[in-house]
Amino acid sequence: MSGTMIGVIGGSGVYDLDTLTDRTWVAVETPWGTPSDQILTGTLDGVPMAFLPRHGRGHVHSPSTVPYRANIDALKRLGVTDVISVSACGSFREEMAPGDFVVVDQFIDRTFAREKSFFGTGCVAHVSVAHPTCPRLGAACLAAARDAGITVHEGGTYLAMEGPQFSTLAESRMYRESWGADVIGMTNMPEAKLAREAELCYASVAMVTDYDSWHPDHGAVEITDIVRVLTGNADKARALVSRLPALLGAGRAPCPHGCDRALDHALLTAPDRRDPALMARLDAVAGRLV
Numbered sequence: 001m002s003g004t005m006i007g008v009i010g011g012s013g014v015y016d017l018d019t020l021t022d023r024t025w026v027a028v029e030t031p032w033g034t035p036s037d038q039i040l041t042g043t044l045d046g047v048p049m050a051f052l053p054r055h056g057r058g059h060v061h062s063p064s065t066v067p068y069r070a071n072i073d074a075l076k077r078l079g080v081t082d083v084i085s086v087s088a089c090g091s092f093r094e095e096m097a098p099g100d101f102v103v104v105d106q107f108i109d110r111t112f113a114r115e116k117s118f119f120g121t122g123c124v125a126h127v128s129v130a131h132p133t134c135p136r137l138g139a140a141c142l143a144a145a146r147d148a149g150i151t152v153h154e155g156g157t158y159l160a161m162e163g164p165q166f167s168t169l170a171e172s173r174m175y176r177e178s179w180g181a182d183v184i185g186m187t188n189m190p191e192a193k194l195a196r197e198a199e200l201c202y203a204s205v206a207m208v209t210d211y212d213s214w215h216p217d218h219g220a221v222e223i224t225d226i227v228r229v230l231t232g233n234a235d236k237a238r239a240l241v242s243r244l245p246a247l248l249g250a251g252r253a254p255c256p257h258g259c260d261r262a263l264d265h266a267l268l269t270a271p272d273r274r275d276p277a278l279m280a281r282l283d284a285v286a287g288r289l290v
C-alpha cells in the first residue's frame with residue numbers, strides 16, 4: 001500500500017485552505033505551462049495535502065483561460081493521488097437549493113475553447129470517461145458533507161458550459177428539460193477528463209449558488225446573487241475537506257475502480273512512432289508508462 005495525497009481544487013470563493021498545518025505555497029512549473037497559482041502544501045490529520053485555487057488568488061483566470069492541463073500535471077507532479085474539485089454551480093432542480101452541495105457523478109461537456117487532452121500527434125491515447133468520477137472518492141465526499149451537517153445530494157449531472165456569460169433562458173430550459181442536467185458550471189470540463197488521463201481519482205463537489213435562469217420565482221441569475229451565497233458555501237467546503245483525511249486514511253490501496261490504471265490499454269501509438277518531445281512532456285502524467 002502506498003500513500004494518499006489529497007489535492008483540492010478550489011473554485012470561485014475558495015482561494016485558501018486555512019485548516020492545513022505546515023502550510024507552504026510552492027511554485028510548480030510544468031511542461032504544459034504555469035498552473036493557476038502557486039500550490040499550498042501542508043498536512044491535515046497526518047495526510048499530505050495540496051490546494052490549488054482554480055482561478056488563482058484574487059480570481060485572475062476566467063473559466064476559458066484556467067490552465068487546466070498545467071493544474072492537473074502540477075498536482076500529479078507533487079504526488080497527489082486523489083483530487084477533490086469544489087465548484088460553484090447553478091441548479092436545474094427545485095430540491096437542489098442555493099447552499100446545498102451535490103456530489104456530481106456525470107458531466108455533459110459543452111466547452112469548446114480549451115485544450116482537452118495531454119495526448120495528441122505523436123502519442124495518441126483514448127481513455128474511458130463513461131464514469132468520469134471516482135465512486136470511492138465521491139462516497140468519501142458525501143460522508144464528509146453529511147458529517148459536517150451540509151445538505152448534500154448524492155449524484156447529479158453537471159453541464160459544463162464555456163461561459164463566461166451565463167446561459168440564455170432557452171439554453172437553461174433545454175439543459176434542464178431536454179438534456180436532464182441537474183447543475184451547471186463552467187469549469188469541471190476538461191478538468192475531469194484530464195484527471196482521468198493523469199490516472200488521478202477525481203470527485204466533484206458542486207456547491208449550489210443559484211437557480212440559473214429557468215426558475216419562475218427567481219428570475220435570471222446575476223453575479224451579485226451568486227456572490228452572496230459563495231462565502232457561506234466556501235466555509236462549508238472547508239468543513240467538508242477537513243473531514244476527508246480521516247475518511248480516506250494515509251495509506252492507499254489501488255483504486256477499486258481503476259482510476260489509477262486508466263492508461264493501461266489507452267496508448268495507441270506504436271512505441272517506435274512516438275514523438276520524443278511529447279513523451280518528455282508526459283513525464284508526470286504518464287510517467288509509469290513512458
Ligand SMILES: CSC[C@H]1O[C@H](OP(=O)(O)O)[C@H](O)[C@@H]1O
Binds near residue numbers: 011
Ligand atoms: C462566480 S460565478 C461563475 C463562475 O463560478 C464557477 O467557478 P468554479 O467552477 O471555479 O467555482 C463557474 O464555473 C464560473 O466559472
Ligand SMILES: Nc1ncnc2[nH]cnc12
Binds near residue numbers: 088089090161186213
Ligand atoms: N448559473 C450558473 N451558470 C454557470 N456557472 C455558474 N456558476 C454558478 N452559477 C452558475
